[in-house]
Amino acid sequence: MSGRTTALTPPADARPPVRHPEAPAPGEVIGAHYDNCFGCGGGVPHGLHLEVRAGEGVRVTAEFRVREAHQGAPGLAHGGVLATALDETLGSLNWLTRVIAVTGRLETDYVLPVPVDTVLHLDAEVSAVHGRKIYCTATGRIGGPEGPVAVRADAVFIEVKLEHFVNNGRPAEIKAVLSDPDQLKVVRAFEVNP
Numbered sequence: 001m002s003g004r005t006t007a008l009t010p011p012a013d014a015r016p017p018v019r020h021p022e023a024p025a026p027g028e029v030i031g032a033h034y035d036n037c038f039g040c041g042g043g044v045p046h047g048l049h050l051e052v053r054a055g056e057g058v059r060v061t062a063e064f065r066v067r068e069a070h071q072g073a074p075g076l077a078h079g080g081v082l083a084t085a086l087d088e089t090l091g092s093l094n095w096l097t098r099v100i101a102v103t104g105r106l107e108t109d110y111v112l113p114v115p116v117d118t119v120l121h122l123d124a125e126v127s128a129v130h131g132r133k134i135y136c137t138a139t140g141r142i143g144g145p146e147g148p149v150a151v152r153a154d155a156v157f158i159e160v161k162l163e164h165f166v167n168n169g170r171p172a173e174i175k176a177v178l179s180d181p182d183q184l185k186v187v188r189a190f191e192v193n194p
């Protein structure tokens with residue numbers, strides 16, 4: 001990290017993140033948390049369809065192919081879409097800690113333009129935890145997992161309870177989720193870690 005706002009710097013008494021004993025094994029694909037999620041859901045035709053894998057420790061990797069629907073400038077990915085890819089990858093870290101958290105702050109650096117059809121190789125990790133604040137970073141590389149960094153982000157996610165979604169989501173979608181057995185498995189994964 002460099003030149004970051006104070007809010008993105010963990011305080012001195014922050015602690016290292018803890019991988020949950022039931023976290024997906026390294027290399028395992030972390031499935032979509034919601035079919036209609038713009039970042040990972042299979043039910044969104046123009047979505048990112050991000051495929052995320054668990055890594056070692058509290059780390060994930062992901063791939064995202066930029067498609068025509070993701071353009072900003074002609075032939076280039078929209079910056080907001082790239083921020084979404086970083087945000088979604090960071091959000092997937094929830095599955096390694098089994099702590100449910102939402103983005104509080106996301107600061108993004110755009111280093112290289114990303115053409116349509118490029119595969120963005122993402123990785124993200126939690127660097128520190130302080131109370132409900134989860135400090136994390138992500139990078140997106142092009143030309144391969146070891147290629148040059150095209151985008152990167154530092155973020156603070158804030159731990160929330162399931163009520164955050166139940167109380168704030170549109171009732172129709174909440175009702176549908178709570179009556180879907182597959183979706184309930186996602187909810188239960190977090191209920192075991194209150």
Ligand SMILES: CCCCCCCCCCCCCCCC(=O)SCCNC(=O)CCNC(=O)[C@H](O)C(C)(C)COP(=O)(O)OP(=O)(O)OC[C@H]1O[C@@H](n2cnc3c(N)ncnc32)[C@H](O)[C@@H]1OP(=O)(O)O
Nearest residue numbers: 007033087088091102103104105131156158165166177187
């Ligand atoms: C039935 C449903 C099934 C659901 C199944 C599971 C679904 C799993 C979905 C996962 C999805 C992931 C997808 C990708 C990640 C998104 O995109 S998440 C969506 C984007 N983010 C949001 O919508 C969040 C909107 N913001 C909020 O709701 C509220 O501001 C927050 C973030 C919950 C915080 O509110 P709050 O709980 O009142 O927090 P508060 O007590 O004021 O502060 C707590 C601490 O956090 C710090 N803090 C608060 N806000 C910030 C901030 N913006 N920046 C820095 N620090 C902050 C405070 O300073 C405080 O620090 P301490 O004083 O403790 O040191």
